[in-house]
Amino acid sequence: MTFILGLTGGIGSGKSAASQWFEAQNIVVVDADIVAREVVEVGQPALVQIRHIFGDWVILENGALNRSALREHIFKDPSARQTLEQITHPAIRTAIIEQLAAAQSPYVILVSPLLFETNQHELTDHTLLIDATEELQIQRASSRDGQSVEQIQKIIQVQMPREQKIQHANDVVLNDGHLEHLYAQLRPLHLKYLAQAEIH
Known part of the structure; x- marks a missing residue:
């Protein structure tokens, strides 16, 4: 390893x-912020879950996540932040582990x-x-x-x-x-x- x-x-x-x-x-650098964006891209299971729990208002017309609306929502509501993190954190962690394992550098x-x-x-x-x-x-x-x-x-x-x-x-x-x-x-x-x- x-x-x-x-x-x-x-x-x-x-x-x-x-x-x-x-x-x-x-x-090789694995950036958690980039991974966090990747796991909520169109077609990703985490995005499907976010839509299911929060509703259609979090999705833009092109099917992408409405980041600014969601950001504003979780700033006002700490419990919504927790809900979002319960969806995204496991997905981010899994993707990070995969990318770290695939890295080819000293x-x-x-x-x-x-x-x-x-x-x-x-x-x-x-x-x-x-x-x-x-x-x-x-x-x-x-x-x-x-x-x-x-x-x-x-x-x-x-x-x-x-x-x-x-x-x-x-x-x-x-x-x-x-x-x-x-x-x-x-x-x-x-x-x-x-x-x-x-x-x-």
Whole structure:
């Protein structure tokens, strides 16, 4: 079994920049966010279940999931969020396991913003947290996504507190400078993971 690294970080922390750097080193990256979108595509069993439980209003005319309507609905109703997660989380987990098993690289990375919150860290051998202050997270995410500060703060509140993430992670990289500063911290870790993968 290939050595699996779990990579996480809050919104605007720079985990995407980190995962792209690892991809440039020819390391296969399985992105939980992409998998989460794939499992609710047209024709997927999870989408059929969502329609059956929530009703036709969650489906667009072209048969695809009406993400914005559903997102708004679960923000207002926490029990609806739980119902949705009971459908999607098992499907996401199964797809992630399949993609990790199929990966062909010295080690493989599972990138997930909710690595610890959804217990996806259980699928990994080692975890790396890309960390940033809340001020930096808000600044980066608002300039990148054009989201309001309130929306970003809501997302941060849903995620595990920063201090807790730091306690859970095996390795922590503080991304508080330029990208080159981030990459300089990732290089020695990459070498460490290559060595760990060899003896795994």
